[in-house]
Amino acid sequence: MASRAKATILDIAREAGVSKSTVSLVLQGSGLIRPETANRVRKAIEDVGYVYNRGAANLRKAHSNVIGMVINDLTNPFFAELAVGMERVFQSAGIVPFIANTAENPVRQEEVLKSLMEQDVAGLIVSPARGTRPDAFRRLETAGIPVVFAMRRLPESRIPVIAPDNHRGAYLATRHLIAKGHRRLAFLGGSSDLVVYHERLGGFREACEAEGIGPDETAIVEGETSRRGGMACLDAVLALPQPPTGALCFNDAVAFGAMLALRKQGLEPGRDFAVVGFDDVVEAEHYIPALTSVAVDTPGLGERAAHVVLKMIQSRTTRAEDHIGAVNLVVRESCGPNRSHETRIHSPGGAA
Structure with a gap:
């Protein structure tokens, strides 16, 4: 039979x-x-x-040792440094990480996550792409796969987040610009569909309000979080009837673009217009002029994210505490000397 x-x-x-x-x-x-x-x-x-x-x-289960690292933009030096920190921990733990660059494309991100689930991935660290739906990770949670968000959070999500203190960092940077004598300020780059954007913009606004700088003395311009985005944002604020004299940029890439745009307009960063970045990537120290930036322990945050997801896997849980990393302002040359009086930029072609 x-x-x-x-x-x-x-x-x-x-x-x-x-x-x-x-x-x-x-x-x-x-x-x-x-x-x-x-x-x-x-x-x-x-x-x-x-x-x-x-x-x-x-x-x-014991032999499942693949962890996914799904990053929104590996062309940004910040996220490359973040990934290096994660990989360092996984390597020492004998883990084989799978890394994917979604290029800020939520459709590509969904394809990557689906593929990793099919490969029986043990855990995931994700920096969500722009436009990610709030329910995009529900299947992973239902399947009991440990997930940690790095740098970005989704509204109303219960997935643990490893990120810097964005609000405080922006507050410190803006206070520095004001202490230099700037009263007309700009916040350049980023997009309002990102939680991190609102955190950094909130710090900027709080510092301005504390010093009596009203909304009519500030300019807020959304844009790509890249050099190209920084150039476009800077050109937009210089075209205003009363352009700002200093700017906090969403990240260092935007700041580098802003400084390139200033030079194209015949202006010198630091001397004619103050620029502050956020993230303090390695290039910031060596840029000309050296960029003042909010320092984030990028590799350390990557290591922390890796340790958290490993602990979640070992404990067989999908829950963990958020971690908000400390920040500090690294002052270099891109804000120039203190201003004895405001210099008004009359046109994109020069300064008076």
Whole structure:
């Protein structure tokens, strides 16, 4: 007599009308599955005659050592430094990291996440792309895969976040510009669909309000978080009837672009217009003039994110505390000397 083929998880999933990952969670006794769904899966297990080999499952779990690093923009030196910090921890732990660059494309991000789930990834560190839907990570949470957000958070998400103190960093940078004598200020770059943008803009506005600088004395220009974006933002504020004399940029890449745009207009960064960046990438110290920037322990944050996801995997949990890293302002040359009086820029072609 021919023996009956052994039932599989796929047979259970088909019988219960659920996904393979849902069946796996029920078999593991996860509390993430609704009781009615879990009961339906258990009935299907009995109906198809499935026998769960827990020893084999644990062996497979023990040998799952692939962790995904899904980064929004690896062309930005900041995120490259962040990834290096993560990889350093994984290498010392004997983990093979899989790294993907989504190029700020949420569709590409979704494809990468789906592929990693199919490869039975043990955990994920993600810096979400712009335009990521709030529910984009729900399937991962349901599947019980540990996920940590690096640098960016999503509104109302419970996924733990590793990020710098964006509000305080922007506040310190803006106070520095004001202490230099600047009263007309700009915030350049970034997009209002990012939580980090509102955190940094909030610090900028708080510092301005504390010093009695009103909205009519500030200019806020959204733009790409790149050199090209910085150039476009700087050109926009110089065209204003009363242009600002200093700017806090969303990140260092925007600041580098702003300084390039100043020179194209015949103005010298530091001397004619003060520029402050955010992130303090390696290039900031060696730029001409050297860029004043909010220092973030980028490799340290990457290492922290890696340690957190490893601990989550070992503890078999999807929950962890957020970590907000300390920041400080590194003062260099891009803000120039203190201003004895305001210099008004009459036109994009020069300064009076």
